[in-house]
Amino acid sequence: MTIPTENVGSLPRSSKLQSAITNYDAGKITREELECEQDAACRDSIQRMEATGSPIVSDGEQRASSFATYPIVDTLAGTGLAENLAPDGQHFAFFTDGHHRQLPRLTGGPFRYKTYAAEYLKKSIKMATTPMKQAVIAPSMLSLLYPLDKEVSGYPRDQFLEDLCNECEKDIRSCFKSGAARVSIDFTEGRLALKNDPNNPWTGRSMLEHFIELNNRVIDRFSAKERRNIGIHTCPGGDCDSTHSAEVDYADLLPSLFKMNAGYFLIQVASEKDKERVYKMCGEYSRSDAKGVPQICFVGVIDPLNPKIETPEQVCEDLLIASKFIPIERLGSTDDCGFSPFSIDTKPKHGSPDVARDIAFQKIAARVKGTKLASEKLGIA
């Protein structure tokens, strides 16, 4: 046994790929030409991630508009928006650098995914020689497509939530059917739900418990054996090298987070001011038996928003400290977030998405090496 290590999902899209997306939005290139660029980007992502020695890889979400919108729209600019949606929905988040991201708005029923994550995975898995993971979006995030207070005519909220849970379940099941070794659910809205941002009405509605309940409605449809390989990712956001909810205290989130009956958690910690405090809470609130599965805590040892590359020694040191608070058999390592959850991302602190992409692979290599070092030091390698 060694300490397991796994990335969250996304990698920066190269300038070339981002230009291709913009050209596709402008009608200058065809769908086939865009897909050709995306295929090349996935192949490069997988090969370079495999070269880091990582035991599990992803395609860096190079085909997705974003971690949250891939099921409903082809590009962030709105090309290929799914049926029953309008572009002018509520804001998902306002980030500390002043930019924001907006969701579409549901205008009618039924709600159906246009694209399932497995469609990306099926293409990418042929390019890989190591096991692959796939990230999917949480039902809680997509529940924000429904207007906060208004009822969609002819489509009651309860019916929408039932359709949404069915679609999320199908999204996860089809990933496993297509060969995913692990499926992690992105839950960045969990921490944001505690922010009370006056600019962003949904964050002031105490929605966390409702989110957790909704996500469990999907997670509980899976057997204990399946849930071992179903994870939850939490973070304060990571877009354009900026966060949306880093000021929210983990003490308000973690006790609720571990109520979800998932088998593992990918938890941002590297960029926290007091990492020990977070390890301690993970040890305290994670469960050794969540309806038949132990909850493995993958602690973040890499900060994807900071261009400075962590050393394997630093990663090792973090894990050794974490192991004092989290049982070793329930400890793993990860990155704090995806390296670019949204397809169009200039990575300003890095200088360019191309530089950020190179740095991302070096950071992943440091995580893999540092995790191995920690396993050796703890006598479990």
Ligand SMILES: [Zn+2]
């Ligand atoms: Zn994240």
